[in-house]
Amino acid sequence: MTDQPVTVLGIDIGGTKMAAAIVAADGEILTKDRIATPPGDADQVFAALGELIARVKGDTEPAAVGIGSAGPLDQEHGLVSPVNIAGWRNFPLVDRVRALVGDVPVRLGVDGHCFALGEFWTGxxxxxxxxxxxxxxxxxxxxxxxxxxxxxxxxxxxxxxxxxxxxxxxxxxxxxxxxxxxxxxxxxxxxxxxxxxxxxxxxxxxxxxxxxxxxxxxxxxxxxxxxxxxxxxxxxxxxxxxxxxxxxxxxxxxxxxxxxxxxxxxxxxxxxxxxxxxxxxxxxxAQLDNAGLIGAARLGWDLLPAATPSESALR
The missing domain is CATH 3.30.420.40 (ATPase, nucleotide binding domain)
Structure with a gap:
């Protein structure tokens, strides 16, 4: 067992930058970082994202992951084909992220949806x-x-x-x-x-x-x-x-x-x-500087049972 509070990993992916954060049940960002979206093939781009996730996550064991990505995307199969990330075409982002983070629920959404959700939640x-x-x-x-x-x-x-x-x-x-x-x-x-x-x-x-x-x-x-x-x-x-x-x-x-x-x-x-x-x-x-990141985390929180500490944060 762990004494860590329940948290979620939020990931925000766009053509110019990638960001990740550990987010608490009330929407507070506990740790975060961002990088420029690198050029390269599918694995090179994901390798940079993996390093970002590792830095942000540290020893934390998030209970779920929410991902906001530029589209279009295939939510059912967890695939993304961002117009501005040439290396990713039908890229299995959900499966690749789950392989890094562990066997936890992962939810993928369009970055615009995450922006709206972030502003709705805490903005x-x-x-x-x-x-x-x-x-x-x-x-x-x-x-x-x-x-x-x-x-x-x-x-x-x-x-x-x-x-x-x-x-x-x-x-x-x-x-x-x-x-x-x-x-x-x-x-x-x-x-x-x-x-x-x-x-x-x-x-x-x-x-x-x-x-x-x-x-x-x-x-x-x-x-x-x-x-x-x-x-x-x-x-x-x-x-x-x-x-x-x-x-x-x-x-x-x-x-x-x-x-x-x-x-x-x-x-x-x-x-x-x-x-x-x-x-x-x-x-x-908008009121938030990180609405997309917070909204992505909210996607993750919505995957968790109501018995988690996130219950008070979700309407």
Whole structure:
């Protein structure tokens, strides 16, 4: 027997970074670390993840593991094929992690779902029953929590709000469709659109520069943010009227633009949300720096029997 408190290992995997943490029953991160996602083949990438897990875990024996990963993924079989990790295609992530950690329950989820779950558990949504969480960054990801549980869908890929079509005559999207929310609201697509309109067209700049110029009153930058906000609001309202929720939390790098993004999003949401049951739809910034990591751990906690100390943390 061990005197260690019951804990869960949370893992957050993306195209640019990998993070892991030991998380307590109340959502507190006890130890954590992160690394840049390395290049290389499947085994080289996983070897780096394995070293990260070993450092974070130390002598701890987590009772379960929750993994949030960029998708697409095959939740039933524990496979991942992240678009931005070329070495992983139908990679058996769940089995490989279980082999490292031991014979404990392991649950895999989309990183956007984990972001929403983290904010629901200990962040901006901790006082509500349901929410839509959105990450606006190099892409637009999302997750939905309904009555305290993540809405995963048949394949585990539900809530791909970034690929809701909001413009039938819109630009081509990387997913193969066109006019998706992501083509208007993601950081790189907003920068590209602004450059086509003459904003810093010869400079190597990113969405942070675009948001700074918008905050300073640059007309092109403001116009592009308004376009992105309108698309984002359309996706938000479409989701809200489908799922029947009123709380939206937005995080990610582009969300750091603050009022430059949130003011037009709120204005467009108010304009588009006309049905009575979404009239009080609210949009607010994320509160957590590690929402995806905490949400991944929550996936693990949800695997444990109610008799564990996690019971008080789960609604």
């Amino acid at each position: 901006a949504g901790r006082d509500v029953g349901s929410l839509l969480g959105i990450v606006v960054s190099t892409g637009v990801g999302a997750g939905i929590v309904v009555d305290g549980r993540p809405l995963l869908g048949q394949s585990g890929n539900a809530a791909h709000l970034g690929h809701v079509v909001v413009d039938l005559d819109g630009e081509a999207c990387a997913c193969g469709s066109y006019g998706c929310v992501e083509t208007y609201a993601s950081g790189p697509r907003m920068v590209a659109r602004a450059k086509r309109r003459g904003w810093r067209s010869t400079e190597d700049v990113d969405a942070a520069v675009l948001s700074a110029d918008a905050a300073a009153g640059d007309e092109i930058a403001l116009s592009v943010f308004d376009d992105g906000a309108q698309a984002l609001a359309a996706g938000i309202v479409a989701t809200a009227v489908t799922v029947d929720l009123t709380t939206v939390v937005i995080g990610g790098g582009v969300a750091k633009a603050g009022p430059v993004l949130f003011d037009p999003v709120q204005r467009w949401v108010k304009r588009l949300a006309q049905l009575p049951f979404v009239a009080d739809l609210t949009v607010q910034p």
